Amino acid sequence: MSLTTYKKKRNFKSTSEPVGGTSNRGKLNFVIQKHDATRLHYDFRLEMDGVLKSWAVPKGPSTDPAVKRLAMMVEDHPYDYKNFEGIIPEGNYGAGTVIIWDKGTYEPIEPVKGKKAQEKHLLKQLKEGSVKIILHGEKLRGEWALVHTKQSENSWLLIKHKDKFASSAEVTNKSKSVVSGITLLQLEKSAGSKNGSPKKAVKKVAPKKASPTAKKSLTLTSKKKVNS
Ligand code: MN
Numbered sequence: 339m340s341l342t343t344y345k346k347k348r349n350f351k352s353t354s355e356p357v358g359g360t361s362n363r364g365k366l367n368f369v370i371q372k373h374d375a376t377r378l379h380y381d382f383r384l385e386m387d388g389v390l391k392s393w394a395v396p397k398g399p400s401t402d403p404a405v406k407r408l409a410m411m412v413e414d415h416p417y418d419y420k421n422f423e424g425i426i427p428e429g430n431y432g433a434g435t436v437i438i439w440d441k442g443t444y445e446p447i448e449p450v451k452g453k454k455a456q457e458k459h460l461l462k463q464l465k466e467g468s469v470k471i472i473l474h475g476e477k478l479r480g481e482w483a484l485v486h487t488k489q490s491e492n493s494w495l496l497i498k499h500k501d502k503f504a505s506s507a508e509v510t511n512k513s514k515s516v517v518s519g520i521t522l523l524q525l526e527k528s529a530g531s532k533n534g535s536p537k538k539a540v541k542k543v544a545p546k547k548a549s550p551t552a553k554k555s556l557t558l559t560s561k562k563k564v565n566s
Pocket of ligand 1: 373381432
Protein backbone atom coordinates (compact mmCIF):
# COMPACT_ATOMS: atom_id res chain seq x y z
CA MET A 339 0.00 0.00 0.00
CA SER A 340 1.05 3.49 -0.71
CA LEU A 341 -0.23 5.58 2.17
CA THR A 342 3.21 6.92 3.09
CA THR A 343 2.61 10.37 1.59
CA TYR A 344 -0.86 10.57 3.11
CA LYS A 345 0.49 9.78 6.57
CA LYS A 346 3.49 12.07 6.23
CA LYS A 347 1.26 15.05 5.52
CA ARG A 348 -0.93 14.58 8.58
CA ASN A 349 -0.71 14.67 12.35
CA PHE A 350 -3.32 12.21 13.59
CA LYS A 351 -3.21 13.70 17.06
CA SER A 352 -4.83 16.85 15.77
CA THR A 353 -7.01 15.71 12.87
CA SER A 354 -9.81 13.16 13.04
CA GLU A 355 -9.13 11.97 9.48
CA PRO A 356 -8.83 8.17 9.18
CA VAL A 357 -5.51 6.36 9.20
CA GLY A 358 -6.38 3.10 7.45
CA GLY A 359 -9.21 0.67 6.87
CA THR A 360 -9.76 -2.58 5.07
CA SER A 361 -12.11 -3.14 2.20
CA ASN A 362 -14.35 -6.13 2.68
CA ARG A 363 -17.39 -5.66 0.53
CA GLY A 364 -18.16 -7.43 -2.67
CA LYS A 365 -18.22 -4.26 -4.75
CA LEU A 366 -15.81 -1.43 -5.39
CA ASN A 367 -16.69 1.89 -3.75
CA PHE A 368 -16.29 5.45 -4.84
CA VAL A 369 -16.76 8.70 -2.97
CA ILE A 370 -16.70 12.37 -3.89
CA GLN A 371 -15.99 14.75 -1.06
CA LYS A 372 -16.61 18.46 -1.33
CA HIS A 373 -13.72 20.11 0.48
CA ASP A 374 -13.49 23.76 1.35
CA ALA A 375 -9.78 24.15 2.04
CA THR A 376 -7.50 26.92 0.73
CA ARG A 377 -9.66 26.58 -2.37
CA LEU A 378 -12.96 24.84 -2.75
CA HIS A 379 -12.64 21.59 -4.69
CA TYR A 380 -14.12 18.13 -5.03
CA ASP A 381 -12.09 15.04 -4.14
CA PHE A 382 -12.91 12.17 -6.45
CA ARG A 383 -11.85 8.83 -4.97
CA LEU A 384 -11.99 5.32 -6.40
CA GLU A 385 -11.35 2.22 -4.35
CA MET A 386 -8.55 0.26 -5.97
CA ASP A 387 -6.03 -2.11 -4.45
CA GLY A 388 -7.26 -1.55 -0.89
CA VAL A 389 -6.84 2.23 -0.95
CA LEU A 390 -8.64 5.18 -2.52
CA LYS A 391 -7.02 6.46 -5.69
CA SER A 392 -7.67 10.21 -5.51
CA TRP A 393 -8.04 13.22 -7.75
CA ALA A 394 -8.77 16.82 -6.76
CA VAL A 395 -11.29 18.32 -9.17
CA PRO A 396 -11.30 22.12 -8.75
CA LYS A 397 -14.60 22.74 -10.52
CA GLY A 398 -16.26 19.47 -9.59
CA PRO A 399 -17.72 16.91 -11.98
CA SER A 400 -19.92 17.88 -14.92
CA THR A 401 -22.63 15.60 -16.26
CA ASP A 402 -22.33 17.36 -19.63
CA PRO A 403 -20.23 15.19 -22.00
CA ALA A 404 -19.00 18.36 -23.74
CA VAL A 405 -17.36 19.57 -20.52
CA LYS A 406 -14.02 18.13 -19.47
CA ARG A 407 -13.04 18.86 -15.91
CA LEU A 408 -9.44 19.03 -14.77
CA ALA A 409 -8.67 16.38 -12.15
CA MET A 410 -5.28 16.54 -10.42
CA MET A 411 -4.13 13.19 -9.13
CA VAL A 412 -3.13 13.33 -5.48
CA GLU A 413 -1.78 10.81 -3.00
CA ASP A 414 -3.68 7.61 -2.22
CA HIS A 415 -6.04 7.93 0.72
CA PRO A 416 -6.92 5.15 3.19
CA TYR A 417 -10.03 3.12 2.55
CA ASP A 418 -11.84 4.56 5.59
CA TYR A 419 -11.53 8.05 4.17
CA LYS A 420 -14.69 7.35 2.20
CA ASN A 421 -16.65 7.83 5.44
CA PHE A 422 -14.96 11.05 6.45
CA GLU A 423 -17.12 14.10 6.83
CA GLY A 424 -16.19 16.87 9.22
CA ILE A 425 -13.67 19.53 10.03
CA ILE A 426 -9.93 19.39 9.51
CA PRO A 427 -8.67 21.81 12.17
CA GLU A 428 -6.66 24.93 11.34
CA GLY A 429 -2.95 24.29 11.10
CA ASN A 430 -3.45 20.84 9.61
CA TYR A 431 -2.96 19.78 6.00
CA GLY A 432 -6.17 20.49 4.06
CA ALA A 433 -7.67 22.48 6.95
CA GLY A 434 -11.33 23.23 6.33
CA THR A 435 -14.66 21.51 5.97
CA VAL A 436 -15.45 18.22 4.20
CA ILE A 437 -18.82 16.73 3.27
CA ILE A 438 -19.57 13.50 1.45
CA TRP A 439 -21.04 14.99 -1.71
CA ASP A 440 -21.68 11.64 -3.41
CA LYS A 441 -20.92 7.98 -2.85
CA GLY A 442 -21.78 4.57 -4.10
CA THR A 443 -20.31 1.60 -5.90
CA TYR A 444 -18.57 1.54 -9.25
CA GLU A 445 -17.32 -0.94 -11.83
CA PRO A 446 -15.35 -0.96 -15.07
CA ILE A 447 -17.35 -0.28 -18.25
CA GLU A 448 -15.98 -3.48 -19.75
CA PRO A 449 -17.86 -6.42 -18.28
CA VAL A 450 -15.41 -7.91 -15.78
CA LYS A 451 -16.79 -10.18 -13.10
CA GLY A 452 -15.62 -10.24 -9.49
CA LYS A 453 -13.99 -7.52 -7.44
CA LYS A 454 -10.44 -8.85 -7.71
CA ALA A 455 -10.58 -9.10 -11.50
CA GLN A 456 -12.18 -5.65 -11.71
CA GLU A 457 -9.40 -4.12 -9.63
CA LYS A 458 -6.75 -5.76 -11.77
CA HIS A 459 -8.45 -4.41 -14.89
CA LEU A 460 -8.76 -0.91 -13.42
CA LEU A 461 -5.16 -0.80 -12.18
CA LYS A 462 -4.02 -1.61 -15.69
CA GLN A 463 -6.19 1.20 -17.07
CA LEU A 464 -4.84 3.54 -14.43
CA LYS A 465 -1.30 2.74 -15.49
CA GLU A 466 -2.25 3.29 -19.13
CA GLY A 467 -3.87 6.63 -18.30
CA SER A 468 -7.47 5.89 -19.24
CA VAL A 469 -9.91 4.66 -16.61
CA LYS A 470 -13.42 3.90 -17.86
CA ILE A 471 -16.04 3.29 -15.24
CA ILE A 472 -19.74 3.13 -14.41
CA LEU A 473 -20.72 5.02 -11.27
CA HIS A 474 -23.69 3.94 -9.18
CA GLY A 475 -23.95 7.00 -6.95
CA GLU A 476 -26.78 9.16 -5.73
CA LYS A 477 -25.83 12.21 -7.78
CA LEU A 478 -23.54 10.69 -10.41
CA ARG A 479 -24.55 7.68 -12.50
CA GLY A 480 -23.63 6.04 -15.71
CA GLU A 481 -20.41 6.01 -17.69
CA TRP A 482 -17.42 8.24 -16.88
CA ALA A 483 -13.81 8.40 -17.95
CA LEU A 484 -10.66 9.67 -16.30
CA VAL A 485 -8.05 10.39 -18.91
CA HIS A 486 -4.43 11.28 -18.23
CA THR A 487 -3.24 14.36 -20.12
CA LYS A 488 0.24 15.11 -21.27
CA GLN A 489 0.14 18.51 -19.58
CA SER A 490 1.75 17.19 -16.41
CA GLU A 491 2.38 13.97 -14.55
CA ASN A 492 -0.65 14.50 -12.32
CA SER A 493 -3.18 16.09 -14.63
CA TRP A 494 -6.16 14.10 -15.78
CA LEU A 495 -9.57 14.98 -17.19
CA LEU A 496 -12.87 13.80 -15.78
CA ILE A 497 -15.38 13.30 -18.56
CA LYS A 498 -18.99 12.12 -18.67
CA HIS A 499 -19.79 9.72 -21.48
CA LYS A 500 -22.94 10.15 -23.54
CA ASP A 501 -25.65 7.98 -22.00
CA LYS A 502 -29.07 8.39 -20.44
CA PHE A 503 -27.51 9.97 -17.32
CA ALA A 504 -25.76 12.74 -19.27
CA SER A 505 -27.26 16.17 -18.68
CA SER A 506 -26.38 19.80 -19.22
CA ALA A 507 -27.85 20.69 -15.82
CA GLU A 508 -25.15 21.83 -13.38
CA VAL A 509 -24.90 18.90 -10.97
CA THR A 510 -22.72 20.85 -8.51
CA ASN A 511 -25.79 22.97 -7.76
CA LYS A 512 -26.77 20.01 -5.63
CA SER A 513 -24.80 21.09 -2.60
CA LYS A 514 -25.84 18.73 0.19
CA SER A 515 -24.07 15.78 1.75
CA VAL A 516 -25.61 12.47 0.74
CA VAL A 517 -24.93 11.23 4.27
CA SER A 518 -25.96 14.03 6.64
CA GLY A 519 -28.00 16.21 4.29
CA ILE A 520 -26.05 19.33 5.27
CA THR A 521 -24.06 21.78 3.15
CA LEU A 522 -20.45 22.83 3.77
CA LEU A 523 -21.70 26.14 5.06
CA GLN A 524 -24.01 24.46 7.54
CA LEU A 525 -21.14 22.26 8.70
CA GLU A 526 -18.96 25.32 9.14
CA LYS A 527 -21.68 27.13 11.08
CA SER A 528 -22.44 24.18 13.34
CA ALA A 529 -18.75 23.90 14.21
CA GLY A 530 -18.68 27.63 14.89
CA SER A 531 -21.48 27.37 17.41
CA LYS A 532 -19.77 24.50 19.23
CA ASN A 533 -16.11 25.44 19.44
CA GLY A 534 -15.87 28.98 18.26
CA SER A 535 -15.79 29.70 14.56
CA PRO A 536 -13.04 27.81 12.74
CA LYS A 537 -13.09 30.25 9.86
CA LYS A 538 -12.70 33.99 9.96
CA ALA A 539 -15.02 34.47 7.00
CA VAL A 540 -17.96 33.11 8.94
CA LYS A 541 -17.27 35.31 11.93
CA LYS A 542 -17.19 38.36 9.75
CA VAL A 543 -20.39 37.59 7.86
CA ALA A 544 -22.42 35.84 10.55
CA PRO A 545 -25.15 38.16 11.80
CA LYS A 546 -26.20 38.55 15.44
CA LYS A 547 -29.76 37.82 14.47
CA ALA A 548 -30.67 35.69 11.48
CA SER A 549 -32.30 38.03 9.01
CA PRO A 550 -33.19 37.41 5.36
CA THR A 551 -30.54 39.90 4.28
CA ALA A 552 -27.87 38.19 6.33
CA LYS A 553 -28.82 34.83 4.90
CA LYS A 554 -28.44 36.28 1.44
CA SER A 555 -24.93 37.49 2.16
CA LEU A 556 -23.93 34.06 3.43
CA THR A 557 -25.20 32.49 0.24
CA LEU A 558 -23.25 34.97 -1.83
CA THR A 559 -20.10 34.19 0.11
CA SER A 560 -20.44 30.51 -0.61
CA LYS A 561 -21.20 31.14 -4.28
CA LYS A 562 -18.13 33.27 -4.61
CA LYS A 563 -16.02 30.44 -3.27
CA VAL A 564 -17.49 27.98 -5.74
CA ASN A 565 -16.26 30.13 -8.59
CA SER A 566 -12.74 30.53 -7.27
MN1 MN B 1 -9.14 17.81 -0.70
